[in-house]
Amino acid sequence: MKRAMTGIFAAALAMSATAALAQGKPALKLGGILDMSGLYADITGTGSETAAKMAVEDFGGEVLGRKVEILAADHLNKADLAASIARDMLDNQGVEMLYDVAASATALAAGEIAKARNKIVMYSGPASIRLSNEACGPYTVHYSYDTFAQANVTGLATVKSGFETWFFLTADYAFGQDLEKDTSNVVVKAGGKVLGSVKHPLNTSDFSSFLLQAQSSKAKVVGLANAGGDTINAIKQAAEFGLTRSGGQKLSPLLAFVTDIDSVGLETAQGLLLAEAFYWDLNDDTRAFSKRFMERVKRPPTAAQASVYSSVLHYLKAVKAAGTTDAAAVMKVMKETPVNDMFARNGKIRDDGRMVHDMYLFEVKKPSESKGRWDYYKLLATIPGSEAFQPLEASRCPLVKK
Known part of the structure; x- marks a missing residue:
């Protein structure tokens, strides 16, 4: 009995020490x-x-x-x-x-x-x-x-729909520049034409001068190579300028999220084509x-x-x-x-x-199509990753063996 109790006690000590060691790990x-x-x-x-x-x-x-x-x-x-x-x-x-x-x-x-x-x-x-x-x-x-996939999915679908001339409103830093470059390449490759672009500072509150340049370009599509608050402000102010309704131009936000659509509202955002990697109601x-x-x-x-x-x-x-x-x-x-x-x-x-x-191509619903808040997207196409993202053989990463 004494030997048994000693064994149990030793085992308990060992377990306690192990637990203490685990607790002591950073x-x-x-x-x-x-x-x-x-x-x-x-x-x-x-x-x-x-x-x-x-x-x-x-x-x-x-x-x-x-x-x-x-x-x-x-x-x-x-x-x-x-x-x-x-x-x-x-x-x-x-x-x-x-x-x-x-x-x-x-x-x-x-x-x-x-x-x-x-x-x-x-x-x-x-x-x-x-x-x-x-x-x-x-x-x-x-x-x-990434900018390649966003451009590849949204830009290609838009050109194929007959909107072949583009003008870009671009956030003036790495992301915006890459997004404009990648989308321009897709547009031209698909048979479209880029008529011009204008760069704006990050976190811009007044897009009026940039939108006037886009309006005067007569491009069928105004590509928004920005994100977040810049995209929201650009869409809202473009509506105030009448770019889409009276001017007949189409806005294409190249990186937009469901939260952006909520901020803009379906009345203004309806009909937008956008690429997403995820949607809550998929x-x-x-x-x-x-x-x-x-x-x-x-x-x-x-x-x-x-x-x-x-x-x-x-x-x-x-x-x-x-x-x-x-x-x-x-x-x-x-x-x-x-x-x-x-x-x-x-x-x-x-x-x-x-x-x-x-990746997924969505169209923003009309207000009459939505069942309530956050019900904003219609799925138009699912694009396999092998088609959406830059091919590995085209990578400029020095780790990729050519």
């Missing part, structure tokens, strides 16, 4: 660098932070005996601040992976910091094609959409996730926010499978494992870091 910290207060706050912001936390909760809250913590910081749409935040998170706060990194200029800046430290960064909000081309790295993943899985998200955020998730949930979950599963947080080992598992969840079906991370998945 938390696995994931850091979001987000627009929490600016023109992209509705697209990413607190919604992206919430999506990341939901992914952690659904995963179980810990991995490899370590509690998973979600951090978030506001970059104020300043590239130098984004780089500073990334440096602090990775050097001082023990962050192992950066998520979202909303906006292209800020992502390019923060991404260089992550690359120098061999840390994984998973982009959801930014769209610049440079992130999987010249700025790619062995541990970078461009997860949701199928049973998207509806189930979006219902839970809306209980917390009071609005459906954007493609960027849904992408954050998917990317964080994919990362945590890879950490568990790899048995380590080592970036090379985790990235190897992530690239070998297809993404299958409410965001993507058989998604695949390529050598250039591009996560390839289906």
Whole structure:
């Protein structure tokens, strides 16, 4: 009996020591660098932070005996601040992976910091094609959409519909420039013609002079190579100018979200063609996730926010499978494992870091077609990822073997 009790006591001590060791492990910290207060706050912001936390909760809250913590910081749409935040998170706060990194200029800046430290960064909000081309790295993943796919899906469909002459209103930074360039290439390749463009500063409140130039161009399509508040303001002011109704021109927002349509209103936005990587009402899985998200955020998730949930979950599963947080080992598992969840079906991370998945072409409903708030899209086409995204052989990423 004494020997038995001694054995039980020893086993209990061992279990207690193991538990204490697990509790003593540092938390696995994931850091979001987000627009929490600016023109992209509705697209990413607190919604992206919430999506990341939901992914952690659904995963179980810990991995490899370590509690998973979600951090978030506001970059104020300043590239130098984004780089500073990334440096602090990775050097001082023990962050192992950066998520979202909303906006292209800020992502390019923060991404260089992550690359120098061999840390994984998973982009959801930014769209610049440079992130999987010249700025790619062995541990970078461009997860949701990019300027090539947005241009390829929206631009091609618009030209095929007979709207072959274009004029661009372009946000004057990396994202806008890439979006205009990629869309122009699609338009010309499809037989269309670009009549001109004008660049506007980020976070513009008055588009009148830019819209007058677009109006005088007589182009059939005015392509909005911007996003967030800039897209919302441009659409609203274009309606006030009568570009679409009296002028007969068609607006084409090249990166728009369901939250943008809500801000603009169906009366003004009806008929717009737009490409999206995700829509809350697409199928049973998207509806189930979006219902839970809306209980917390009071609005459906954007493609960027849904992408954050998917990317964080994919990362945590890879950490568990790899048995380590080592970036090379985790990235190897992530690239070998297809993404299958409410965001993507058989998604695949390529050598250039591009996560390839289906894209969708939607038309904004008329007010009479909508059943209520957030019921805004009609699905026109599902475009396979192999057709939507830049072909790997055309990649400018130095990691891709030609």
